[in-house]
Amino acid sequence: MGENDNSEIIEHHVDEEMEKKGTRSRTASSSFPGSVTPSDREGHSGTQSSHRLLAYSDALISIIATVMILPVAHTKLQDNDEELRQSVQLLLSTKIAVYLMTFLIVTVAWAAHIRLFQVIVRIDDCLALLNLACMMLITFLPYTFSLMATFPENILGILLFCGCVMVMGVIQSVIVVYAFSRPFLLNEQIQISENLTVYKHHILKVIMRVPLMCFLASIFSFILFQISYVLLAIVIFLPYISRSLKWCRSKAIGQVEETPDSILFYTFLPEEPLSKDRVEAFSDGVYAIVATLLILDICEDNVPDPTVVQKQFGGSLIAALQDYGPEYLAYFGSFATVGLLWFVHHSLFLHVTKATRFMSMLNTFSLAFVGGLPLAYQLTHEFPRNSRNELEAIQISCVIIFFAGIFQLAIWVVALYNEQETLHPYVRYGGREHVFMLAKLSLYPCVALGTFFLTCILSKFSASIFHLMEITVPFAFLVLRLLVRGGLAMLRLTFCPDRPDQGSVVEEEDDETRVPFNALVT
């Protein structure tokens, strides 16, 4: 552990910043090639860095993606009437489906937004206002989904949804046309390229595909509404379908030649880079809104009415609040879990140097599970002790935590496959933080899995086991570095201490402390 370990990781990040800055200053100095005459820019001198606009868009989109979990939360499950219970469960599953669909669609829209603003790197007032209009339509999408889910046979929901998407497509096309008419707003790589119009047409073609499909869907909805749903499902998987079609064609006919420029943007390849900053900002937004979901409910519903306190509890506020006790516990439990999952995410992305589309997809899956967490926690405290429902709620919580954690781990595993490009040397195979990162990422899945099986065996003590888990995990994170060291030392003592070969991933982890990582770092 050399003297300059710290400075290395910091300098690495500084290097990154310097790189970014370098790109920006290059962009700035070369953003006015001779071809752009002063008259082009007349009246549009207020070009601005797009950073804050994108941060605001990320905040809006993350809130909207997560918000449809609230109707799920406010559906109360009753135990008494079997028939009523079944209808409520049907309603609940509808709402969960709406939540997941919204999350998926909104993140697809978000990815499209990232792609667009990777091409347009500078904005002016006009683009900012057009973007706001686009945001307004995105935030309205969840409502159209609710309508579709509640009235699946009524075409109004489909029409509203398609209308929103079509207007958004038009606005985005206007943004593209506007930006290409002012090339100093564009990404430098496109700016210096010869075939600006090829780019423009390629991007417009990609953007207009979705509204076109929606237009078809809205027409078909008048004839046979089932076809509309199929068309809408195709919209989501369109890039994948077109990719696989292209692949099939290239296998059948031979390599199809593409223009080299168009490969850079809007490729929809799994390794297409998506802005790491924006993936982080979006995740932060989701984690923040999810962490506070329960306190919203508590603040609104759990302040007892003064008259009720006077009548039912003889004026004793403490007695009245004890009724809500479990909900506070649920709040602190869910806040801690979401906070720690954020912490793991933060630690991971600190060492990620480039985010790809595939990583961002896994991240979305992880976030979708995180969104359901507070409600699962709330359910654990809603049922009487030792009831079957309580056990179920606790096990659902464990499953959700497990999947939220395992998808985070999957991000790292995917990143490891292309570690030279996507990861900081410290967390690559054999890097000095490799084992520690693995421990951080696998702590929650392991604990959740353990708790799940423990509650299966000791179903009587399920609540106690769950609460014990809630309390110990934060402390486990605090002393994780010590635990990892201890574990490694133990392993080294148990097995042969100087085994040289590294066959599998598991074996490699044990060996990391002996790998000459300095060679890797420098």
Add this chain to the structure above:
Amino acid sequence: MGENDNSEIIEHHVDEEMEKKGTRSRTASSSFPGSVTPSDREGHSGTQSSHRLLAYSDALISIIATVMILPVAHTKLQDNDEELRQSVQLLLSTKIAVYLMTFLIVTVAWAAHIRLFQVIVRIDDCLALLNLACMMLITFLPYTFSLMATFPENILGILLFCGCVMVMGVIQSVIVVYAFSRPFLLNEQIQISENLTVYKHHILKVIMRVPLMCFLASIFSFILFQISYVLLAIVIFLPYISRSLKWCRSKAIGQVEETPDSILFYTFLPEEPLSKDRVEAFSDGVYAIVATLLILDICEDNVPDPTVVQKQFGGSLIAALQDYGPEYLAYFGSFATVGLLWFVHHSLFLHVTKATRFMSMLNTFSLAFVGGLPLAYQLTHEFPRNSRNELEAIQISCVIIFFAGIFQLAIWVVALYNEQETLHPYVRYGGREHVFMLAKLSLYPCVALGTFFLTCILSKFSASIFHLMEITVPFAFLVLRLLVRGGLAMLRLTFCPDRPDQGSVVEEEDDETRVPFNALVT
């Protein structure tokens, strides 16, 4: 309008970035002075830039600050029963008071958080986890406020609040002690200073003042709860009080000598710099959550029940949805207004180079009004047409928009007083964007004021006037640059075209196009 106007504003921003970067790289290279031995850092090699932690904290705090508006929203006003109506209005005013108090307290906590992390510029896992614990307590504060407001004579609310603040004080002290024991985590200015312990004690003293006052308040609550409230009120204004006391003392006794180091941080002077990035991030969070507040409600409440649609509307979904029509209008209206206020804020802070505490305070006031906006909009559509209540609701909306806008204008005016330090040359007196910025900032206050007086005079057409305002303002922003040019040309034609002297601000604005701004810019 020279050829290199665009490149100048961009280069200005690049310069800023370069400065930032410069600071960072300096910090990085000098963050391990010889005094820090390797053993100090053993086990803590994972130091990280604090940027994302702060962004996440900003997101959490902004959500919590805004969330107490929801209970206000869900209080329904009825017209029929006069007595009931009065009790509801009392409840409403209590809830509004809770909202404003929460907003104030949470922003005070947020400012303290900024100050702390201006001293500690780098974090490690331990600090990240401690910060999460701190966040958890901050998010619980609104609930204690609700308790205090609902049961003002019960000491439980006071005790809970004081308990939270005291635990937060302890955690923050632990953070400070921890960070000072690892000086490479600290701000470079403190790191290189000789008297590290002086700093540490000064900061600890400032941090512990608030928990100490809360401790006193919780003790007094057992004796006489009114004193507790007075003490808690003092807590908020403590920095102002201690400042004015110091000022009085210096006037009475003469200049009190302070250690020059301690002036840099935790000064509580109006011109104390607060991180501009964080002011922006916090504002973004508030604007984003406020913009989406109404869609949360709409998604949850405005999807009609299928059985109701079948029975009441004969299965016609469109007829059922027409009932909710005004609420969609309210949603789009409030989203547009909040979005445009964000746009103005964004334009302003693009040209602000340094945010001071006073500017941040004005920003907080503006945001507090923005928070109330969606509800005011919702109210405008809740009452029957042409009723007294509708007029009141519309006028309240105008007042809220006016104040939200006027405080944004005030930020700029305050910045102008120290323009060399706080503003980009373009928007200083005589800068080329000066008039345009003034137009942007004063558009909403002017329109709101105009609408208010128009509705006073033509109270019959209040709703139409209001809707007309909603529709025209976004377009006014789109063509604002043209409008400003036209206005200036008109003014130049009307008055003497070559008046040389510039007496007041108003006159100066008219003259800006003739000021040789190139001399100012370069």
